[in-house]
Amino acid sequence: MYQMPLPSHIKNLTPQASVDLINQHRKELGNNLVFLGHHYQRDDVIQFADFQGDSLKLSQLAAQQTEAKYIVFCGVHFMAESADILTSDDQAVFLPDMTAGCSMADMADLDQVEMAWEDLSQHFPNMSKVIPVTYVNSSAEIKAFTGRNNGICVTSSNCRFIFESVWENDPEATILFLPDEHLGRNTAYEMGVPLDQMPLYDPFAEMGGITDEQYKNSKVILWKGFCSVHAEFNVEQIQEAREKDPDVNVIVHPECGFDVVQAADASGSTAKIVQLIENAEEGSKWVVGTEINLVKRLAQRLEDKHIQVRSLSGKACPCVTMYRIDLPHLTWIIDNIAKHFKDPENTKLYNQIRVPDEIKEQARLSLDRMMMITQAATSAT
Ligand code: SF4
Known part of the structure; x- marks a missing residue:
């Protein structure tokens, strides 16, 4: 997939100027715009999400936002395709960086x-x-x-x-x-x-x-x-975590290898991981085998409940393709949408994901x- 280089007036913005521009355009666009943010997105992107979740939940939510003409999917290519499949013909789905694919x-x-x-x-x-x-x-x-x-x-x-x-x-x-x-x-x-x-x-x-x-x-x-991302987790990491702390609970995503899932205390989807840990006993400790942004946010959210959460891997394991969605690309796409909203005749839209009708059906x-x-x-x- 080709991603055009960002224009200099966007590339040269400071992070704060980008945030201000996005917020200004959101006001102008109102309910015509909806932001969807996958759990694995980085913090400076996820802060704008109207909805946060896994790919399918986000696509279903997008289909329910019937007023939203423009849907910005902060995730990877197949997720934006699913949103396009499930939303109406009057809604347009955008991916801020076309190179955000999924190796799987x-x-x-x-x-x-x-x-x-x-x-x-x-x-x-x-x-x-x-x-x-x-x-x-x-x-x-x-x-x-x-x-x-x-x-x-x-x-x-x-x-x-x-x-x-x-x-x-x-x-x-x-x-x-x-x-x-x-x-x-x-x-x-x-x-x-x-x-x-x-x-x-x-x-x-x-x-x-x-x-x-x-x-x-x-x-x-x-x-x-x-x-x-999930191939990075292994049984040795689980053994090490237990040696360091025998009371720790190990939970992994089922995209991890068979041996890892067998060695863990539990496995489950992103939604299940979040639900289990959020409802865990105060003072419990968890090591989690899934994408690092989700793990870090969960850890921060549960600090007050004294639930300790950390990654199973000592190294950060971000999804590198998801990481391609960053603040400059998000700013660029919103700026393009806002210009199109004001002057549709004279503004070309970029990065719209269009699944051909036959494939869609x-x-x-x-x-x-x-x-x-x-x-x-x-x-x-
Ligand atoms: S974490 Fe990244 S590479 Fe792995 S399945 Fe999800 S999008 Fe694909």
Whole structure:
């Protein structure tokens, strides 16, 4: 993705001047503008968020802000795509820096996935028994592939519900899980699927590097992809944390490797991590295996409750692509939107995320199925 260089009148602003300009434009734009900020964003960006949350929650919230013509998504590319898929045609979604992508989403491109589907069709005589399930951290094209092949999207919060519904519908079904091998493996294992029934499909190996026997026995075929942030956590860090303080609780995100999740005291989505720690006993201590901005903010918020929170890793583990959304880019995009609002005829809009209609329609199928199943599962509990 190409990001045009920032003009000098924006680049040369002091941080305070940027903040003032953003606030001035927010007043001018009123309810026409909404800021969405992902949990992993840096502090000087998240301070402006009208809503803060995970990617799907933010997209759903964006769709509810029907007055907002302009939606600025402070997150990464696939998140802004999801917002564009879920919002109306009258709403425009912007990403302040087009190079803010996701290394995990990039690990499954459409050509590779189509080829994998072809490989699978040679091993499964009835392809209606193979259900593609994609993590929401994937491109709109992969969500569309999933939608048109009778598949479903998942988040880290509802992955288990979705797997359960696939197998309730057809106990013989095999899931092709994209693009994060760890979330797929950790979820299926927790549900009792043995590791040897979850072969790993490598898009760079012949037939995905999976033997005929493994295809035959598979319950979940995992795509070889991972999150570079969560891959930084390891079992040694957990051992070290416990050696330093045996009372510490270790909680990690299910995008972490299998061994890490097994060694931790608990694992869960960002929402679950926040909820568990916020409701923990006063004086409890937590080490957390997820993105550093979220961990730091949680630690600050809970200081008064005397709950200690720190990262599992001694090194900061920010998502480098998320980090590309910074104050100058945010200022630039708001300035551009404000100019367009005043003079739409003569102002070109930059960095609008537009998912083509056909892809939108098919991707929406996989998101709608997910929401339907999740709502049914949560209202039944
Ligand atoms: S934290 Fe990982 S999955 Fe999330 S956007 Fe960054 S690279 Fe992608």
